[in-house]
Amino acid sequence: MKEGQRQKINQAEYLQNLENITRRHFLWESASGLGALALGSLFGSCSPLDRKPDSFLSTNPLAVKPPHFIPKAKSVIYLHMAGAPSQLEMFDFKPDLQKLDGQDCPASLLDGKKFAFIRGVPKMLGPQASFQQYGESRAWVSEHLPHFSTAVDEVTFLKAVQTDQFNHGPAQLLMHTGSARLGRPSMGAWVTYGLGSENQNLPGFVVLTSGGKNPDAGKSVWGSGFLPSVYQGVQCRSEGDPVLFLKDPKDVDRNLRKASIDAINEINHLNYQKSGDPEILSRMAQYEMAFKMQISVPEVMDIHDEPQYIHDMYGTKPGRASLANNILLARKLVEKGVRFVQVFDWGWDSHGTDSDLAIDIGHINKCRSVDKAMTALIFDLKQRGLLEETLVVWGGEFGRTPMQENREGKKNPFKGRDHHTEAFTMWMAGGGIKKGFTHGETDAIGYSSISGKVTPYDVQATILHQLGFDHEKLTYQFQGRPFRLTDVAGKVIHEVIG
């Protein structure tokens, strides 16, 4: 009853405000624009906890909402290397594995285990890279990441992440939606649902992909699941329209677009006066936002104007679709108030079935393609004073085996590693995470976690925690029960919080 009353009051206030805003002149005529309007504060008091979600109010679903407690991070950049990079050639240095190179894998590592492609008894495969220690934290980094070795004192490594899914699609889903099956909202959708969007001219949750393919789990890894679709990630593209249908048709310039939206909204307003339906006011506001997005999105998606030193730093080349470009874009987006940026890069699945997927050929190229840019991201955010409020997360959906893959019991044509669920490395930086820290450890050959084991749920709980959420309380009522990102699991990894 109380809830209903408050909704009514909010609704009435909201209508009055919307009316005032839209009555005569339209929004872009006021210098401040819609982003500055108090739209957000209208529902400001409704935190996700006390909203009754089944009665979803479509009028302003992206209004800014406060989290549960004071957050450390305002936004997240999640870099996902789809296909699963090899921790053994990047961060998890295992000299003992080298000694076993070429020997049969001991039965103790195979008994009762299931692998995606390994059959029978595979050979062990030593690290295909040399390692050194860097920084004050003395973190081990491989020769394939020369730039990143300079950034180790800014990051926390999670060396013992463990998942229970050994196929790409399900493992990616688990990582981003908390369930290996389709149908759940993604992390970015949960965050947008919980926090709303700070910049009303840009989507609150943006997805960038490179590598020529979408992630194996498809668009579900940025989908809204059972949450209203308004919370799904908006894919921004480096070729074609940066957001689908953003560009006006060829005969419509800015003036005419403005004139046509003016006309649409004027008629809509006449209808509002006649029918009294508040949804009309909301639609008028959406058309105005669309008009603004047409300017603001191409602006933010264009990296031509970045100074040369930034391009040198990231290794970016304007006008090309690349992982480096996307990482720079991620920085631009969070700078503009986008809450959640997901960067997916495809092609890390180094089985050794061809040279692009060889651990000592293709995988090195993939390392190089990300090394400079991810390092630049950390330092660039830092020099802008944004690192403290931006949580950067890097990882794959699982790790790779210390054994050489022997698909169908045969030797693969190139050196490669199979999918490995028991231990892999992720790193986090900024957003209130410890600097120069390592959490978790694997055994002498990097096969299993021996301490500091964490799961995808723990990573999710930690990300939500840094954004100011209790992951057990950020829920949505669906099918008669409250659902949450971390399902029935997840513990905040307090050890890595600074």
Add this chain to the structure above:
Amino acid sequence: MKLKVFITVFLLLITFTATYYFWPSEKIDFNSQVKPILNNKCIACHGGVKREANFSLLFRQEALAIAESGKKAIVPGDPNHSELVRRIMESDPEERMPYKEEPLSKEEIKILTQWIEEGAEWGDHWAYLKVENPEIPKASSWARNEVDHFVEEKWEQQNLTPSPEAEKATLLRRVCLDLIGLPPAKQNAKLFLGNTDDSTYERLVDSLLASPHFGERWASVWMDLARYADTKGYERDDSRSIWRYRDWLIRAFNKDMPYDQFITEQLAGDLFPNPSDAQYIATAFHRNTMTNDEGGTDNEEFRIAAVLDRVNTTWEAMMGTTFACVQCHSHPYDPFRHEEYYKFMAFFNNTRDEDTEAEYPLLRHFDKSDSAELALLTKWIDKNISSEKASEVNLFVKTWQPAINLIQADQFTNSELSDSKWLIFRNHALCRLQNVDLEKKNQLIYRWLSWKPNGKWTIHLDQPNGPILKIIDVKSTNGNWAISALDFPTAKGVHDLYFTYTNPHLKTPEDNGMMLDWFHFTTSGLEKDKNQYAKFWTLLNKEVQTTPITVENPQSMHRVTQVFERGNWLVKTDTVQPEVPQSLNPFPKEAPKNRLGLAQWMTSKENPLVARTIVNRVWEQIFGAGLAETLEDLGTQGIPPTHKELIDHLSWKLMNEYQWSLKKLMKEIVMSATYRQDSKITPDHLAKDPFNKLYARASRVRLSAEQVRDQALSVSGLLSNKMYGPSVMPFQPDGIWQSPWNGQTWTKSKSEDQYRRAVYTYWKRSSPYPSIMTFDGATREVCTARRIRTNTPLQALVTLNDSVYVEAAHRLALNMQQKSKEVQQQIAIGYEQAIGQPITSEKLAVLEKLYHQALTEYQRSNQKLVSYHKQHDQQLPQTKALALVASAILNLDEFVTKN
């Protein structure tokens, strides 16, 4: 004196106490008063998931049992000896319940105490009780049919009065969109608007219900429930040819197939005696589950995932119940026990499909003459061999079933389930096929291919070097699939078969020799008539289109169903038999314990959920929200219905008067005075009923994604009326499809196929059609019981800039020009064509202003163009300006909204 006071006080006390205890206060109602307290305050710790102190409040029997403490929490009739009462009133925070939470209010304590006093009766939730026809309330003369009686009854309390009837043009557009999903066609407009006779509305409704477009509109709704898509889902997300199921839906809706038959055929069409092709196609309903082609996946894991999805979908789509919770534990709030999930799953666990790449079983579609041939062949066998053999051969030719799929092979040496999909033999290969029933069998028909001649495939019994059943010389098929038969001496019993394969042509251990797809063990007999035998092989090998269907396992392939501990399919416990939950209606005595019997149970008039669920859904489609808002959950955690008696009344009628006719149900709803009201929202409405839960006005609802598209194509004259057939690919921007390991591309369909209704648009799960998704379409990975409408800037961008809408606006403009030379009239015509109403002078002025502004700009830029460009820019400035006006019309709120 003192004594007198004492006596007075004493008497007063007695009176009070007596009043308190013996005053005939209303009996406590479990559902409306007790259950909400238990659900909100107690059941999180004492329910289906957690059972702290071994005490649960889910079922009465559990609640009355002795808890861990040795005490009884509830003693019916005796609150003083009920531990529950003591604990909720306790002041010690360590003892008090709810533990570490706010204490219960006095009112809540009183309710629970009185309820125990009154015997602690458990009430059943409304949606789990048999549908009875409620008494029809009295109504004013405003009412047109019984729907209105139930609606009007609720107004008294809020002092609401009905809105006036909507203008005819508004009502016309509304009822067209609701029933056929398209704006009014000219002839309908003429018939209805030009006629003042009251009966024309009914005639209009009848004609819409008879329209072939009716099925297209309602099939879209069902396709969200059926999770219909044209791809398999998961990583590779390859194509799947299942569009015949979509066509089956359209036809079923159009012919008003009774709803009980509609769901029976979808759940169990294959179990009818001699099922028709249409009945097989109906079973594709549960083949819309996803198939995982990703390399390295466990096929059994994804077979089970599909089976679980069938269970969940059956409940959610057809019985408005969230059953998925029960997969891991007893339902936290509703009366379903953990093991009941698996008993229900047992109905679905014996279908032949197994997450194979080919998606067997497939119905093979023969053309007319081949179908006739098959009928003749079947008849011949019936006459000359036996009727059993006839139906066996008929099924086998039609479906290649029953067959053991390649993925059942295991124990490989030099042999492999390559990429988890293909059974490959290399030189000196060995593998096993477990538990093959060979009783009275003497023939194996199998599908295979080979790359090399002179292979030797040997089948051993029971051991890798066991008795030889057969040695086969394997020729090369040059990598093409073939079906062959081999005979062996009639065998007995169940055996493990061991396959070995050698081939001198295979030079390296890595070279592949042959592949196998499936194995059909049978008895010979057909050979005795050469003609018939040849016919059999021709039909069996015919290259035909196919549709995934459901086929039940024969007894020899029967799977045992076990309870998964906490929902984990790897931890199997008790074996269970097919059974329905105890808390609902009993399983019909004469019904078989299979999917057909299950459908009988569901469509029995005793089943409390099936009719209510569809009534609620139809209402939601027409009014924008269900009578119970949570379509997916009519249980205790769903939002309670606003008009429970109306759901019950319509459900009762659907079963008892309308014989499950959905058209009759819809007609009753749209004929009501409630439906015909105006949608204007007055300040009084906004104050008393902002979300229109009481229906004292019509609801304004944004059109569905499909309707938004169909309407734009329709009013601009682009819409194709072509029905049925493979899904089509209308315009879509480049670079949308990027599935890994999948070379398929979006290839724009030719000519009219670009302009088909949205129900025919190709639906790729991992990358659905963008504009549909922007307007809240479902990805259809799993059952979607309702779409939640949103209102976003991305929707504006679609209707402003998506080529589909740009083209529609251009077409509309050309149309406007054709009909008049004069600008004002052109605009008025365009507006009326789109909105179905004459334009007001105010709106006309706004659009005219836009036209002139655009015209000036286009004329100015036109002058700047050199003559070369002029030749190539054929569009006149006037046309372009009018197209901009048309685009504005197609973007009006009143255009994308049902008014």
